[in-house]
Amino acid sequence: MCDSTGNIWPKPLNYTVLKQELVWIDARYPIFATSAPSNESSAYLNNLTRYFLETIRLNDNNDRCDENMYYLVINLLVFSPSMTLNWDTLEDYKLKMSADDSGRSFSVAIEASTVFGARHGLETFLQLLQSYDVNEQTCFVTLKELVIEDKPYYKHRGLLLDSARNYLSIETIKKNIVGMAMSKMNVLHWHLSDSQSFPFVSTRLPNMSFYGAYSEKETYTPSQITELLQFAKLHGVQIIPEIDGPAHAGSGWQWGADAGLGHLVLCYNQLPYKSYCIQPPCGQMNPANPKLYDVLKELYADISQLWSESNVFHMGGDEVNVPCWNSSEEIINYIGSKNRSEEAFLHLWGEFQSKALDAYDVASDSQKSIILWTSTLTDPKTIEKYLSKNRYVIQTWVRKSDHLPADLEKLGYRLIISTKDSWYLDHGFWGTTTYYSWQTIYDNQISNGTTVLGGEVCMWGELVDNNNIESRIWPRAAAAAERLWSNPTTSAVRAASRFFSQNDRLASRGIRTSSVVPEFCSKSNYDCENYLTK
Amino acid sequence: MKQGELRRALMVATLLCLFLFFYLYWQQSSRPLQTLVLTYKHVYSSNEKNRPPQWTWLCVNQRCERHHVTENVKIVSLNTCSMLCGSTQLWPQPTGPVTLGSKAIAFNPQSFQFETNVNGAVRTLLSEAFSAFNESVQSLMRNDDFVNQKTDFLKFIVRATIKDSDVVRLKLSTDESYSLILKYRNGQSIANITARTFFGVRHGLETLSQLIWWDNYHGKNGALKVLKGATVEDAPIFSYRGLMVDTARNFMSVESLKRVLVGMAASKLNVFHWHLSDSQSFPMILPNVPQLAKTGSYSPQETYSSEEVKALVEFARIRGIRVVLEVDVPAHAGNGWAWGPQEGLGELAVCINERPWSLYCGEPPCGQLNPENPNVYDILQKIYRDLIELSGEKEIFHLGGDEVSLECWAQHLQKSSTPNNYTDLHDLWGEFTVKALMRLQQANGGERIPHVILWSSKLTKRPYLSKFLDKNQVTVQSWGASQWADTPDLIADGYKVLVSHVDAWYLDCGFGRWRETGDAACDPYRPWQTIYNHRPWQQLRLDKKKIVGGEACLWTEQVSEWNLDSRLWPRAAALAERLWTDPQLDTTTYIILEDVYTRLTTHRERLISRGLKPEAMWPSYCTQNPGMCL
Known part of the structure; x- marks a missing residue:
């Protein structure tokens, strides 16, 4: 709290303390005044006030405080009626706190372009409240006067959750959304299906x-998803669904032949798996089967119906295995047996992608942005032949040293960066990772080019799975959150104390975070930074 | 008809209608939104009320195969299939002969009836073990209504026969073997568990609980099931099967430590080595030296009271586990030891929080006991008395003794006014250890503790080893890399060894550097296969008789109580089978058999049902399709 740069995570753009003094405030019973230009945005602000109260009261053992407190008045002012949460959403906010000694009132004024900015402002204010136990009572203090102006550096600050390898309960997903909201992350990339399972009820x-x-x-x-989308929105998080294809598709697609639709996927469960895919069970869509696109259309229709507010969809597109297609007679007949070059298969893949895109456009009756993972299809040399930069956003997942992102940036593609040797949270437990x-x-800095949406x-x-996912993600995802929100020029060690505080906050909200340092350091953060270095 | 009656009748009719309305409305909204249809053609129909199970498992060539449910197929749950298909689902695998029936019956936990031949203290202990067993079984139930459901039989007798009824404390020589015979006759199941000691019976109960599972496909709501018949003969290979948890780097709540013990009991591990203090903090309130926790704990809330420790020791004993308390000295002691000067006792520890830390200790903050101050030994004796009293443990004692920084002492001795004549400070360290051992004996009422464990260090290497440490008393916990000469040397010199090789059995490794300078602790991460495949007595051809057993260590610089479970499990269970069963290792391929994967997966599910949060081993797909991921 006394830190001159504040104890906020992620670090705000401008932080100015006008009066360093600490004051007691009655955070449990604030008076809210909200102003928004539409019914919808007003309703959102009302929900936010509830979020604030629930959070304040979460770890309340004793709701009494007999200190001489200021009354707390929170003003939320939003200018735009926009309720859409996407890459165009303005997330800036301004927070002013000041105490009025004559009236014993303490005013917190949050002004923001959109409700989502206001939400960030409120999150910041929550971090400025410190609870203290005094004589078996819990009281809150904050700084007497300060001004914060803040906005994110990158538009896309994401976390990918994979609920296909192992199922994740709605509760687990929600807890991660809470962690994201606390760290001002705004995109949950939901890898909904893979060759192992297909949990989405269409x-x-x-x-x-x-x-x-x-x-x-x-x-x-569908009802669970609808509810989850609302939950995420209240937490300032948009969920982008991914149905991966043509590879990473197996379980869930095997009913085609029995239903008279032919094989929707090939190589399903084929052994030895190493010959047909990277991990068991194998499975890859069958682009030679015209019925596949009818099925995709139906599936995409369900998705776009549920995600009616969204303007983006993730189609996967990673790790297509040529030997799988090459082992199928149906495919060979389709492309012609003389034409089995790498190029021919790339062309087949490109054709699949364009038909899948058509299916999506028909199903959604619109032209939304499509995200694809980098692959041979996104090779800078040929990408423009297959993927239009107006429609496609490319998610790169190569090493830091790889120049692929820079090359794609030069071609003008919009990018989402997932640096494989820094931002893959699953690494360290398998193979040589x-x-x-x-x-x-x-410390992983990404390009700040204009077409880089974020990471x-x-x-x-x-x-x-549900048992260990939280501690694998948290608090590490919060480190990426600051990189993407503030893009600091300083390195991690300068952020250590604040980061440990953020970890304590995550734990206090019920997220099963891992420790990253002995408590000795996180508790005595007066010179923790020194301890870690010398 | 009177007017009033009519009104009443109308009222009743209206209420009935309302009730009917709400009932139907509720019925309707509780109907699942989505319905499942077998083929594409039926996509839009929605007649089915409940979503039926979609998978069934068939036992083919001793492996459960997943099949899609089709009409007229008998559905079998994965649990039931696994239990009845070839392999045992026991963890650790018994070392004696096992025969398992191929039929299962449903039963209700209310039908348990416990019997025993013993009285007195061991009977009390046994009844606690019965209730722990009962809890393990109940934890399997996924449907609370099941308790009131009628099942195949009325009585499930669990009969424990103990030969030595006076053994109530676990020792290294305690016979932990047991035999279990499970039979079904005349509508009742009888499980006869026979063992020399209570500790054998406890393991027998654990095994019995592993022959029980939840069948979610049985009837409408699922059911508990048990094998109709089984015989198991079993005894451990090693008598020390340990797990160490550090509660000083980060505090672990009593609740979280109980979960550690529950997991250990399920895996038949039997020593909980509690590394309770370190230079960062001293969380245990010792009755005779309360200053340590008062000045050394992170906060008053982050402490262990005597009552809590004693209760935990008892909780462990019921589960066949002994608790070894370690206050690490002379190094790894700093915060908590700074009160000496105030109380007129002089400096008890030196180099506390000294910097640059890399000169005076292995990790920040520094701190090391002051070997020159006689008051230190008086305090040690008090500490030892408290530790013996709290744990009730008089056979094994852990003295710590790792990573002493001679630079720290050298720096201190330079400043100190008393002249010293050490040409080799290792002698000072050795003398400290000898004095501490004497104080330990005094703390134990003058009786020598037969097994004192020391971490391996410079002091446990030649030439200091034989100079200061008695091979008839000292067991060395060898934590260096398995390729180092430590372990074979110790055994050659006649010392007993407890194996904790860092390259195999350190569970904290693999999470990178938490401090800015110095090496990354001990990357990479040790997957459960590495732990399972570590068999140094085979790989290094060591005399197994000199090895008391093994221990996995979890240092907690990067662990909180929220991820304690997932750091430990299921990896500690892999260690458990290595030490209990000690299966042969194929040193050319290092291939782990499919059966081990299947059983460990089942064991992991078991740990989950008992309230633990173990790490995922692989995608669920691999669990549902045994053999397909190997």
Whole structure:
């Protein structure tokens, strides 16, 4: 609290303390005054006030405080009626706090372009409240007067959750959304399906989850998803769904032949898996089957119906395995047996992508942005042949040293950066991969070019489930959050004390975070930075 | 009809209608939104009320195969299939002969009836073990209504026969073997567990609980099931099967430590080594030296009271586990030891929080006991008395003794006024250890503690080893890399060894550097396969008789109580089977058999049902499709 740069995570753009003095305030019973230009945005602000109160009262053992407190008045002022949360959303806010000694009132004024900016402002204010136990009572203090002006550096500050390798409960997803909100992250990239399972319950194609879910309970129904989307929105988080294809598709697609639609996927469960995919079970969509695109259309229709407010969809597109297609007679017949070059298969893939895009456009009756992972299809030499930069956003997942992102940037593609050797949270537990500490994650600077939308940390799910996912993600994702919100010029060690505080906050909200340092350091943060270095 | 009656009748009719309305409305809204249909053609129909199970498992060639449910197929849950298909689902695998029936019956936990031949203290202990067993079984239930459901039989008798009824404390020589015979006759199941000691019976109960599972496909709501018949003969290979947790770097709540013990009991680990203090903090309130926790704990809330420690020791004993308390000295002691000068006792520890830390200790903050101050030994004796009293442990004692910084002492001795004549400060260290051992004996009422464990260090190497440490008393916990000469040398010199090789059994490794300078602790991460495949007595051809056992260590610089479970499990269970069963290792391929994967997966689920949060081992797909991911 006494830190001159504040104890806010992620670090705000401008932080000016006008009166360093600490004051007691009655945070439990604030008076809210909200002003927004539409009914919808007013309603959102009302929900925000509830969020504030729930958070304040979360760890309340004793709701009494007999200190001489200031009354707390929180003003939320929003200028734009816009309720859409996407890359164009303005997330800036201004927070002013001041005490009026004559009236014993303490005013917190948050002004923002949109409700989402106001939400960030309120989150910042929550971090400025410090609870103290005095004589078995819990009281709150804050600084007497300060001004914060803040806005994010990058538009896309994401976390990928994979609920296909292992099922993640709605509760687990929600807890991660809370962690994201606390760190001002704004995109949950939901890797909904993979070759292992298909938990998404499609209304039009119930067979998908019937054949693809681990069990009838390990699914996401439309009503659950709708509720989750609302929950995320209240936390300033947009959810981008991904249905990965043409590779990473197996479980859930195997009913095609029985239903008279032919094989929707090939190589499903084929052994030895190493010959047909990177991990078991294998499976890859069958681009030679015209019915595949009808099925995709139905599936996409369900998705766009649920995600009616969204203007983006992730189609995956990573790790297509040529030997799988090459082993299928159907594919060989389709492309012609004489034409089995790498190029021919790339062309087949490109054709798949354009048909899938058509299916999506028909299903959604619009032209939304499509995200694709980098692959041979996004090779800078040929990408323009297959993927239009007006429609596609490319998510790069190459090493820091790789110039692929720079090359794609030069071609003018919009990018989301997921640096593989810094931001892959699953690394360190399999193969020869290494674990990335929060410092490594924090210190990973990405390009600030105009077409770079931002970045994403990826929590692939092979070795995490409801039991251990939270501590694998948190607090490390928060390190990426500051990189993406503030893009600091300083390195992790300068942020250590603040980071440890943020970790304590995450724990106090019920997120099962990992420790990253002995408590000795996080508690005595007066010179923790020195302890860590010398 | 009177007017009033009519009104009443109308009222009743209206209420009935309302009730009916709400009932139907509720019925409707509780109907699942999505319905499952078998084929594409039926996509839009929505007649089904409940979503039926979609998978069934068939036992083919001793492996459970997942199949899609089709009409007229008998559905079998994965749990039931695994239990009845080839492999045991026991963890650790018993060392004696095992026969398992191929039939299962549903039963209700209310039908348990416990019997025993013993009285007195061991009977009390046994009844606690029965209730822990009962809890393990109940934890399997996924549907609380099941308790009131009728099942195949009325009585489930669990009969424990103990030969030595006076053994109530676990020792290294305690016979932990047991035999279990499970039979079903005339509508009742009888499980006869026979063992020499209570500790054998406890393991037998654990095994019995592992022959019980939840079948979620049984009837409408699922059911508990048990094998109809089984016989198991079992005894551990090693008598010391340990797990160490550090509560000084980060505080771990009593609740979280209880979960550690629950996991250990499920895996038949039997020594909980509690590294309770370090230079960062001293969380345990010792009755005779309360200053340590008062000045050394992170906060008054982050402490362990005597009552809590005693209760935890008892909780462990019921589960066949002994608790070894370690106050690490002379190094790894700093915060908590600074009160000497105030109380007129002089400096008890030196180099406390000294910087640059890399000169005076292995990790910040520094701190090391002052070997020159006689008051230090008086305090040590008090500490030792408290530790013996709290743990009740008089056979094994852990003295710590790792990572002493001679630079720290040298710097201190330079400043100190008393002349010293040490040409080799290792002698000072050795003398400190000898004095501490004497104080330990005095603290134990003059009786020598037969097994004192010391961490391996310079002092446990030649030539200091034989100069200061008695091989008839000292066991060395060898934590250096398995390729180092430490372990074979110790055994050659006649010392007993507790194996904790850092390259195999350190559970904290793999999370990078938490401090800015110095090496990354001990990357990379040790997956459970590495832990399981570590068999130094085979790989290094060591005399197994000189090895008391093994221990996995979890240092907690980068662990909180929120991820304690997932750092420990299921990896500590892999260690448990290495030490209990000690299966042969194929040193050319290092291949782990499919059966081990399957059983460990089942064991992990078991730990989850008992309230632990173990790490995921692989995608659920691999659990549901045994053999497909190997």
